[in-house]
Amino acid sequence: MKKAVKKLLLIWVGVCAFGLHLPSIAAPYTPADGITVVATWQVLDNKQEVINLKRVREFIEQGQYPGESDYRYGHAKTWLQSQLTQDKKVSAELLYLYARVLQHQHQFDSALKYLDEALALDPKDTNSWLLKSNIHMVQGDADLAKQACLAMLGHTNITVLTACALDVASQDGQLDDSYKQLNRLSTSQGLAKSPEQKWIVHMLADMALRNDMPVAAEKHLQSFGLETASVSILALWADTQLALLKYDQVLIRLAPIVNSYPVKDDALLLRLSMAEKESSKLPYWQNIFAQRVALRELRKDSLHAAELARYYLVVNIQPKKALYWAEVNWQVAKQHDDRNLLDQATDLWQKNQGS
Amino acid sequence: MKNFIPPFFFRGLFVLLMLCISYTGHAHQMSTSYLSMTINAEGQIDGSWQVRLFDVNQKLAIDLNQDGQLTWSELQANQLAIVDFLRASLSISGDNDCPLMFDGTQQIDNHFNEGYLVSQFSSSCQSSGPLTINYQAFFDIDSDHKAIVNIDGDQYQYSRVISYENPLLLVDLSQSQWFDTFNEYTYQGIIHIWKGTDHILFLLALLLTCALFRKNGTWFAIAKPTQIFRDTAWIVTAFTLAHTITLTATAAGLINFDSRWVELGIAISVLLAALNNVWPIVFKLGWITFAFGLLHGMGFAGVLEEVGLPASQKLLAVFAFNLGVEIGQLVILIVVLPLLFFFSQQHWYRRWGVQCASLAIGLMAIKWSLERF
Numbered sequence: 001m002k003k004a005v006k007k008l009l010l011i012w013v014g015v016c017a018f019g020l021h022l023p024s025i026a027a028p029y030t031p032a033d034g035i036t037v038v039a040t041w042q043v044l045d046n047k048q049e050v051i052n053l054k055r056v057r058e059f060i061e062q063g064q065y066p067g068e069s070d071y072r073y074g075h076a077k078t079w080l081q082s083q084l085t086q087d088k089k090v091s092a093e094l095l096y097l098y099a100r101v102l103q104h105q106h107q108f109d110s111a112l113k114y115l116d117e118a119l120a121l122d123p124k125d126t127n128s129w130l131l132k133s134n135i136h137m138v139q140g141d142a143d144l145a146k147q148a149c150l151a152m153l154g155h156t157n158i159t160v161l162t163a164c165a166l167d168v169a170s171q172d173g174q175l176d177d178s179y180k181q182l183n184r185l186s187t188s189q190g191l192a193k194s195p196e197q198k199w200i201v202h203m204l205a206d207m208a209l210r211n212d213m214p215v216a217a218e219k220h221l222q223s224f225g226l227e228t229a230s231v232s233i234l235a236l237w238a239d240t241q242l243a244l245l246k247y248d249q250v251l252i253r254l255a256p257i258v259n260s261y262p263v264k265d266d267a268l269l270l271r272l273s274m275a276e277k278e279s280s281k282l283p284y285w286q287n288i289f290a291q292r293v294a295l296r297e298l299r300k301d302s303l304h305a306a307e308l309a310r311y312y313l314v315v316n317i318q319p320k321k322a323l324y325w326a327e328v329n330w331q332v333a334k335q336h337d338d339r340n341l342l343d344q345a346t347d348l349w350q351k352n353q354g355s
Numbered sequence: 356m357k358n359f360i361p362p363f364f365f366r367g368l369f370v371l372l373m374l375c376i377s378y379t380g381h382a383h384q385m386s387t388s389y390l391s392m393t394i395n396a397e398g399q400i401d402g403s404w405q406v407r408l409f410d411v412n413q414k415l416a417i418d419l420n421q422d423g424q425l426t427w428s429e430l431q432a433n434q435l436a437i438v439d440f441l442r443a444s445l446s447i448s449g450d451n452d453c454p455l456m457f458d459g460t461q462q463i464d465n466h467f468n469e470g471y472l473v474s475q476f477s478s479s480c481q482s483s484g485p486l487t488i489n490y491q492a493f494f495d496i497d498s499d500h501k502a503i504v505n506i507d508g509d510q511y512q513y514s515r516v517i518s519y520e521n522p523l524l525l526v527d528l529s530q531s532q533w534f535d536t537f538n539e540y541t542y543q544g545i546i547h548i549w550k551g552t553d554h555i556l557f558l559l560a561l562l563l564t565c566a567l568f569r570k571n572g573t574w575f576a577i578a579k580p581t582q583i584f585r586d587t588a589w590i591v592t593a594f595t596l597a598h599t600i601t602l603t604a605t606a607a608g609l610i611n612f613d614s615r616w617v618e619l620g621i622a623i624s625v626l627l628a629a630l631n632n633v634w635p636i637v638f639k640l641g642w643i644t645f646a647f648g649l650l651h652g653m654g655f656a657g658v659l660e661e662v663g664l665p666a667s668q669k670l671l672a673v674f675a676f677n678l679g680v681e682i683g684q685l686v687i688l689i690v691v692l693p694l695l696f697f698f699s700q701q702h703w704y705r706r707w708g709v710q711c712a713s714l715a716i717g718l719m720a721i722k723w724s725l726e727r728f
Contacts, residue, residue, distance in 0.1 A: 028405075028462035028473040034428030038463045039408035039470030043423045074386070074497035081498070105499075291467045295384055299501045300516050353611065 042262040051079045053094060060100050064230040066268060067261025077101045092122035099131060106303050106332050108135050124155040133164055140334030142172035163200050170207050171335055179207040205236055210336060214243035226253055231265050238271035250275035266292060266307045273315045286315055305329035309341050319352040384467045386410050386493060386500040393507045394526065400478040404441060405464055405471040410493050415440060434461065441474055444492035449482025485527040490517045540672045544679020553621050553723060554651055555687060560628035560716050561590050561640055562691060563709050566699035569635055574709060576699040583696060591684065593641040597648025598655060599677050605656030606673045612653055619724060620650040626720035632713035655680060
């Protein structure tokens with residue numbers, strides 16, 4: 001009896017493991033009856049809604065939040081392109097929004113081109129200058145990034161201008177000083193109720209983490225409610241927790257947020273996988289992200305090269321792939337973190353070669 | 356005898372439970388379809404196209420009761436509309452348009468835990484040249500949509516990714532795959548030398564004095580065009596030979612240097628080449644070109660790795676890439692050389708033009724060196 005139960009259990013475990021663990025290996029089949037459910041999804045927007053500039057602006061804002069990115073940016077880009085191909089005058093805002101979408105998709109040179117057109121129409125648009133500065137920073141051009149900040153002189157308040165310039169300086173070898181100055185700025189100017197407050201605090205947290213001050217970064221991020229935070233804030237928060245070795249916190253607090261959306265962002269899946277790996281838990285998130293990575297590679301999606309590189313560096317250690325994706329990332333993104341990623345991948349590859 | 360449930364029963368049950376919980380998680384993925392085709396020499400095409408049911412619903416609202424659970428009967432009720440959509444979204448043409456016949460039988464498949472519709476199609480497509488596959492499905496609702504395409508021919512097979520930016524695919528039935536590989540990698544080589552500002556500026560720095568000679572600390576114009584041509588040919592040959600050696604060796608995995616130091620070395624090579632024009636130390640430019648060309652070859656190899664090498668035609672791809680780089684260089688030479696010959700006749704160019712241009716290149720190189728360090 002004991003042997004029979006044991007045998008039955010082993011077979012059952014094997015069937016479960018085999019049957020549930022092969023998400024992408026299947027053969028076409030014809031369902032047996034009409035009530036068989038062949039696909040499920042969460043019902044999203046009403047497809048009949050009217051898409052206009054206002055709606056696209058909302059799409060792009062919403063695209064910063066978990067579960068919304070692909071769907072929102074995809075819809076936004078399609079509509080914006082349809083407007084641009086029509087032979088009529090377009091507004092500076094439309095050009096700016098299109099540049100935002102291109103920036104999101106790492107098409108930085110194209111984004112800059114549209115930003116220049118937007119600024120030609122509206123040279124005082126702060127958003128366009130900030131985006132331009134950001135793109136130049138990503139491309140590793142601190143001079144042009146700083147120029148974009150200074151171009152806002154007279155068009156925006158001194159806080160925004162200073163914060164922009166300090167952000168650039170922090171990527172240009174002045175991280176410690178920039179952090180201190182920005183910290184003083186945020187406390188001395190009474191920004192608590194200003195619209196720029198969250199943006200500056202985000203920047204402070206990012207600088208603190210880059211400056212190996214995860215405790216300070218965590219403190220800055222306390223002002224953000226995770227349930228309503230953007231993907232970038234959530235990713236930064238998760239990185240802070242990982243730096244503080246609080247792996248369980250990442251799993252406990254981030255997992256429910258990610259699980260509440262059908263579309264799961266690569267950046268958050270990566271952090272969950274890293275936390276799960278470090279805490280030696282069963283590979284739930286690691287399996288989900290492994291599927292995502294496989295599909296990204298099949299589609300040759302270089303947009304997420306940084307996530308793929310970190311995945312192969314930390315979660316599913318494969319030095320050659322880590323180095324490949326780190327180099328692909330470096331082709332378009334040349335910030336401090338991108339350099340670190342390339343260095344880590346190179347070190348791992350060399351150690352692997354030597355061993 | 357008491358009923359006894361052995362400890363392993365609970366362990367097994369626990370493992371079973373954990374497995375079932377751990378592996379039932381799934382995530383909505385990116386919009387992707389899968390297109391497979393066999394094409395024979397007579398132009399007979401048999402294909403299978405798998406499209407994500409979520410995407411089909413976005414286009415055709417096939418979830419009739421909009422409850423987020425698509426049933427087989429709901430799908431069957433929209434079969435004709437789906438076939439019309441597929442037919443309108445994919446076209447293959449050769450000498451003429453080749454109508455696609457979709458099989459009425461549809462099936463279901465699963466990729467990355469998402470349901471897919473499988474449709475079979477066929478066509479007869481005679482063509483004296485390449486077939487053109489024009490794919491337009493779902494791009495109007497999702498510009499991130501991609502199609503993974505696999506094509507099997509009588510003598511070749513290859514995979515491509517169709518995207519919004521690249522919706523067309525050319526398939527040449529009359530030529531074997533080696534020609535496709537050769538064309539593609541030659542093209543990549545040309546593009547990459549034109550995009551490689553550091554490589555171009557290195558070449559330019561060397562060429563700034565190709566129509567001049569140095570005497571008593573002053574630049575003079577070389578009178579004979581044949582000598583200019585010979586000197587330039589020697590520099591270009593040295594550069595070509597050197598980067599071919601290291602590009603091939605790196606691509607073959609024989610050497611592998613840290614890309615960071617390679618990039619820094621390339622930036623320094625540009626700086627030194629520029630400074631040599633202002634304070635000439637090395638007059639035998641061929642040797643210095645060869646030495647630095649070895650570094651540039653490693654830089655090209657890094658780019659080539661990003662493009663990817665076909666496993667079965669690595670050597671051909673590397674050769675074609677090298678050839679592309681050469682062709683790209685030659686085009687630059689054809690444009691630049693006549694200008695430099697003209698400038699060499701101008702006093703201002705010999706007096707300060709060379710130095711100014713070299714210093715400008717040098718400043719750019721210093722900036723790169725600092726960035727890459």
